[in-house]
Amino acid sequence: MDIKSERFAKLVCLQHEALCKGLIFNQLTLKSLQNHHNAGRWNFLKHMIPKKIKILRIEDYHTHYIGKFDSGKQFFGYEHFVSKPSINETEWQKNRHEYVVLYIFDKNGSLESFKYWYAGTTAELNCDTNKKLDELVKSLGKLRFCNIKVVPFQIEIDGITFGLIPKTDDDYERIELDPSSTIAFSEPWDGEYDT
Known part of the structure; x- marks a missing residue:
């Protein structure tokens, strides 16, 4: 897993601990996380546009x-x-x-x-x-x-x-x-x- 995918996975876990308990991080990719996000399962990920x-x-x-x-x-x-x-x-x-x-x-x-x-x-x-x-x-x-x-x-x-x-x-x-x-x-x- 690349660093970007790992950081993204950690963010998800911190925000939604209950959902993350069953995830196996070494099999989790950025693409699958984005699919969950795009499907509306993790709406908190919206608004990740930087301030600058x-x-x-x-x-x-x-x-x-x-x-x-x-x-x-x-x-x-x-x-x-x-x-x-x-x-x-x-x-x-x-x-x-x-x-x-x-x-x-x-x-x-x-x-x-x-x-x-x-x-x-x-x-x-x-x-x-x-x-x-x-x-x-x-x-x-x-x-x-x-x-x-x-x-x-x-x-x-x-x-x-x-x-x-x-x-x-x-x-x-x-x-x-x-x-x-x-x-x-x-x-x-x-x-x-x-x-």
Whole structure:
């Protein structure tokens, strides 16, 4: 049994001693524990989303614009899009709205402020949103691109919810970067993400 499975099994045992007495730990796998959890037998396992998440910086990818500045404050810059439902699929560019957002966190990882720029719809775009994001990030002054660790949050811009938002389905707990759920963080919460 790997260490992760063993820790998970111990947690289950501590929380539900009566249920665990009959379990043989060397035959118990993480998968079988997750099956019990997913079936609703151990509802206490829900909400295991961490209070802070690590985000790995991956150059020239979704987390290119993250790091620290000003004595430990953290930042995360991102180009978001919001698609509104369209009757005519060929006109999607008129219904996709482009935003550039710079999230600023204190040194403990809590959202402190944010800056944003609305670029218009994709059809109206007459500038490089990546260049605008680069300008916003450079406005912070001396900075260092690196991994960050922040508290999930949500804000509203133009009536749209933005942020790193915890979400739980029956079989998948994650934190998604909204709007558009472009990237998602999940176990083992090591900073890597799915796209």
